[in-house]
Amino acid sequence: MVEIELDGKKVEIAPGSMVMHAAEKAGVYIPHFCYHKKLSIAANCRMCLVEVEKAPKALPACATPVTQGMIVRTKSKKALEAQQSVMEFLLINHPLDCPICDQGGECQLQDLAVGYGAGSTRFGEEKRVVAPKDIGPLVSTQEMTRCIHCTRCVRFGEEIAGVMELGMVNRGEYAEITTIHGGTLDSELSGNAIDLCPVGALTSKPFRYNARTWELSRRKSVSPHDSTGANLIVQVKNHKVMRVVPMENEAVNECWIADRDRFSYEALNSEERLASPMIKQGGQWQEVDWQTALNYVVKGLNQVKDQYGPAGIGALVSPHSTLEELYLAAQLVRGLGSDNIDYRLRNAQFNAFEGVRWLGMPIAALQELQSVLVLGSNLRKDHPLFAQRVRQAAKRGCKVFAINAQVQDWALPVTASAVAAKDWAQALADIAVAVAQAKGVPAPVAGGTAPAQAQAIAQALLAGERKAILLGNAAAHHGHAAQLLALAQWIGEQTGATVGYLTEAANTVGAQWVQAQPQKDGKNAGEMLTGAIKAAILLNTEPAFDAAAGAKGLEQADMVITLSPFKANLDISDVLLPVAPFTETSGTFVNAEGRVQSFHAVVKPLGETRPAWKVLRVLANLLELPGFDYESSQDVLTAAIGAETKEVPSALRSNITKVAAKVPENEAAEPVTASIYQLDGIVRRATSLQLTADARLAREGGAA
Secondary structure (H helix, E strand, O other): OOEEEOOEEEEEOOOOOHHHHHHHHOOOOOOOOOHHHHHHHHOOOOOOOOEOOOOOOOOEHOOOOOOOOOEEEOOHHHHHHHHHHHHHHHHOOOOOOOOOOOOOOOHHHHHHEEEEEEEOOOOOOOOOOOOOOOOOOEEEEHHHHOOOOHHHHHHHHHHHHHOOOOEOOOOHHHHHEOOOOOOOOOOOOHHHHHHOOOOOOOOEOOOOOOHHHHHHHEEEEOOOOOOOEEEEEEEEEEEEEEEEOEEEOOOOEEEEHHHHHHHHHHHHHHHOOOOEEEEEOOOEEEEHHHHHHHHHHHEEEEEHHHHHHHEEEEEOOOOOOOOOOOHHHHHHHHHHOOHHHHHHHOOOOOOOOOOOOOOOOHHHHHHHHEEEEOOOHHHHHHOOHHHHHHHHHHHOOOEEEEEOOOOOOOOOOOOOEEEEEEHHHHHHHHHHHHHHHHHHHOOOOEOOOOOOOHHHHHHHHHHHOOEEEOOHHHOOOOOOOHHHHHHHHHHHHHHHOEEOOOOOOOHHHHHOOOOOOOOOOOOOOHHHHHHOOOOEEEOOHHHHHHOOOOOOOHOOEEEEEEEEEEEOOOOOOEEEEEEEOHHOOOOOEOOOOOEEEEEOOOOOOOOOOEHHHHHHHHHHOOOOOOOOOOOHHHHHHHHHHHHOOOOOOOOOOOOOOOOOOHHHHHHHHHHHHOOOOOOOHHHHOOOHHOHHHHHHHHHHHOOO
16 A cells, blocks of 8 residues: 555555545545546546645646655645636636526536636637537537536546547647537437536436426435336426436446436326326226226126136236335235236246346446356347446456347447357357366257357356356247256356346346246236236236237236326226336335345326325225235335345345256247337337437337
């Protein structure tokens, strides 16, 4: 460790650190613009100039390495005069129209100008103007004249998102940040550039001029989309969600969120929201009160139960629902005497419950991997923040291998193999044979070979200590999912690699934990979707978009009950019950690593909307089922997993399954996966996300 003196205090810091790092450790604030703890050092803005003893001039704290015995003064006359001079230069061309700037109230330049700016300027020349460019539906450059060339946005694209979409062209007063080729910002993480911009040059296009930062209430929440469980700050005005930004959690999402997490809030305020219960009468939808709607549901369920028995009733639930909602849905169905409940709408193979399929490691460990094999996942689009972690690992030398139906651009160095989905089991069998040959043990399957690619993957997994085999959404939905898992586990056991699922949704792990799938002889999602039930309860799901089999099999059901925040399933439903999205209810999500994260409602429910856990509880009461006397979502959570549980118990986190004796001979259908902006009902209705290049590519039949 190196010891320096900082403003009279002794600070120990690792060799190679910069003065800025020492200041952060000591809790000393040094003004800055271009420095960011997650980005490389650029030393562009010079705002962090400090006095270093024996140095002839002030030095930038972000780019000055510490040395033993160094004496640094951050608030001396020399340092303050240097910082004030830099501020004067920064403001030469900056527009003086803060009252109309969208960044007003949370602008770093505005804040520092108060402390370091002068009351007048010596520069009276005309200010430069930078013409705005249209760089897509999410990020606005309408005020690019305000740019101070800190290059945070440029470095973020290159270093974190993996795509250098922004860059600086020209020099001097003609320098500007632009997409260079006139293109758009298409990265799935592009919205983070808005947070990084210390001035009002890059702002949120959907949020632009909608509210002032000081008008907004800030409330914590958790993303309901992919399995990262990104922590959010939801900003609210007049009981309406106005903006979503990241809440820093180093173990989960660091300080980033995906565009899906940031901009999907638009759907919460869309015209497609369902505000009152509705019943279909004579083919026409009519609004009714809750009592009428619930009595209608209870009567219909009892009639089906009487006519077809409990097995005629089933529930198809979304893994984007809260843990409490999934638990009560399962309890309600089983209270009626049925075991027909399933969250696996996109699966092609349905295996008996053998333990929770999960990531197998902490999310943060992804960036420490030395080798990783990813099977059946478009990692960058399915799990943008996981991909970002793997990208950092790749920078440190991690060998990344991918087996997919087609080679995809993950914006990181990857050895990719295009293998038809029906042949994925064969590809894993080949790797298993290569491992067996290298270790001198019997191969687990017959019919495998060891081509060069399989040998390369085997050698990478046999080397080093931190390695993983990760199965993606397409592998989970695959017709040979059990065989893929079995082969992956054998390879993992022989190589010491962690085996896990990336898991599709915010609560895929939670759905398994609370047994929202058949436990005994219940019908699975595939059977229910092809007409095996007469009464279907659809919780936050739209089979036409979410199911491999589609919704056609439900058209013959006697009753279909949809619980959704939106006017969904209009063609197959008999009754619509408006339930609250994640912003209007309290609940819990369990992310891919098994982390339990609870949250509260941030706004009051829209219209007659009610939290789904309350609707399910009241339905159970009207059906006269015992044990449904919960007073709060916390009561439900306690009943579901216990009072103090913070993660899935290790006894449940088991991927053990029997190893396949041979490579499957029967062909499996192409696995069904959702594109990045079709994952759930909320993102499907977010206007700006549907205008992105990824959404357009998906509509045209691409792979985004």
